[in-house]
Amino acid sequence: MSGSYFPQWRLRSSTTDGKGAVIAADERLPAPQTLAMGVQHVVAMFGSTVLAPLLMGFDPNLAILMSGVGTLLFFLLVGGRVPSYLGSSFSFIGLVIAVTGYAGSGPNANLSVALGGIIACGAAYTVIGLIVAGVGTRWIESLMPPVVTGAVVAVIGLNLAPIAVKGVSGSSFDSWMALATVLCVGGVAVFARGMLQRLLILVGLLLAYVLYAVLTNGAGLGKPIDFSGVANAAWFGVPHFASPVFHASAMALLAPVAIILVAENLGHIKAVSAMTGQNLDRYIGRAFIGDGLATMLSGSVGGTGVTTYAENIGVMAVTKIYSTLVFVVAAAIAILLGFSPKFGAAILTIPGAVLGGVSIVVFGLITVSGARIWVENKVDFSNHTNLIVAAVTLVLGAGDFTLKLGGFALGGIGTATFGAIILHALLKRRG
Numbered sequence: 001m002s003g004s005y006f007p008q009w010r011l012r013s014s015t016t017d018g019k020g021a022v023i024a025a026d027e028r029l030p031a032p033q034t035l036a037m038g039v040q041h042v043v044a045m046f047g048s049t050v051l052a053p054l055l056m057g058f059d060p061n062l063a064i065l066m067s068g069v070g071t072l073l074f075f076l077l078v079g080g081r082v083p084s085y086l087g088s089s090f091s092f093i094g095l096v097i098a099v100t101g102y103a104g105s106g107p108n109a110n111l112s113v114a115l116g117g118i119i120a121c122g123a124a125y126t127v128i129g130l131i132v133a134g135v136g137t138r139w140i141e142s143l144m145p146p147v148v149t150g151a152v153v154a155v156i157g158l159n160l161a162p163i164a165v166k167g168v169s170g171s172s173f174d175s176w177m178a179l180a181t182v183l184c185v186g187g188v189a190v191f192a193r194g195m196l197q198r199l200l201i202l203v204g205l206l207l208a209y210v211l212y213a214v215l216t217n218g219a220g221l222g223k224p225i226d227f228s229g230v231a232n233a234a235w236f237g238v239p240h241f242a243s244p245v246f247h248a249s250a251m252a253l254l255a256p257v258a259i260i261l262v263a264e265n266l267g268h269i270k271a272v273s274a275m276t277g278q279n280l281d282r283y284i285g286r287a288f289i290g291d292g293l294a295t296m297l298s299g300s301v302g303g304t305g306v307t308t309y310a311e312n313i314g315v316m317a318v319t320k321i322y323s324t325l326v327f328v329v330a331a332a333i334a335i336l337l338g339f340s341p342k343f344g345a346a347i348l349t350i351p352g353a354v355l356g357g358v359s360i361v362v363f364g365l366i367t368v369s370g371a372r373i374w375v376e377n378k379v380d381f382s383n384h385t386n387l388i389v390a391a392v393t394l395v396l397g398a399g400d401f402t403l404k405l406g407g408f409a410l411g412g413i414g415t416a417t418f419g420a421i422i423l424h425a426l427l428k429r430r431g
Helices: 031-056 060-077 090-100 111-135 138-143 146-167 172-191 194-198 200-218 228-232 248-254 257-276 281-301 310-319 325-338 341-348 352-376 384-398 412-430
Strands: 086-088 306-308 403-405 408-410
Touching: 031 060, 031 086, 031 090, 031 200, 031 310, 031 325, 031 352, 060 086, 060 281, 060 306, 060 325, 060 341, 090 111, 090 146, 090 248, 090 257, 090 412, 111 138, 111 248, 111 257, 111 281, 138 257, 146 257, 146 352, 146 384, 146 412, 172 200, 172 352, 200 352, 228 341, 257 281, 257 306, 257 310, 257 412, 281 306, 384 412
Parallel strands: none
Antiparallel strands: 086 306, 403 408
């Protein structure tokens, strides 16, 4: 790469220069191919970026808009050197529901309280990034080895599992429809090929949506989908912005999510480094700062906390196209979608049973991704330190173990996260 702050982005095609289909981060495709790849990355992040705000009662239009803005901010902070997309983080869901008392459908009445906590998390994340930029990442890797990060990631899915199941237990039809949704997503995952398989959540959701419409609007078996909101919505308009309220208890509960975001981002950058063959360690601190500032900016206007997306890393792994300019295009497309109320109204027609079925799959995938960290890093569970840390962390999170200190309560994900870090440090020292 060049010595300037931004790369020069040398023009390449995917089949020339003797390098096959590999397009490096500091290279660029012709404009039509760049646009097509940008659209593909928007589709890849779309399912999760929209699902997270729906589960928390946030405005999905604003979440899409701020994912684009956050990605551009991240691009600027890393000097266009790290290919990555920032979308809604699932790490916030359980704690946001806890601090707001969200019932699971419609707008979140206590959204402002959660926004203050999201900003606090972004601030903590930014501070960690500043420290990493100054002293490096070794201290983080020592504090949160794979046994800890794997357990914490798995706990997020386990802690959210009761929310997904409860959300589809209102009626027998909803329960069966949720299971049908799981089968739709699973069928796409197993039997589809190529990019269709990569978009298993989005495609599975669309199949289940059509099935639900046929059974309800067509056969009259359940609550029909109301499309009047889509018909009445304008094509272009401003999303619903909201202002944060800073409550100490909510801020203290959500700020530790920064630790989870650090683990995610660190793992994603290491994965991109391995795929591209370029050492990106010197940009990790700036990447943390970019993600932290993007989370603060999103929370300040009513959006979700954001994180780097594994879905988009998966697209890069398949296409071998790592040009960071592709993510600028993807961000611009997301911003345009965010300013379409008709697009947002269409999202809000997704039935609760379908959304609940997708949640079951997504929360399960989060849990399994934690176990995948253990497998890929060859965590040795014959080591009693690793065994105890993982076992205790999983039960604390799945059981939603809560610690109360006066008026402050630390919920299951928080106790599991801090418990894993502290327990590993104590048992490792004794060993």
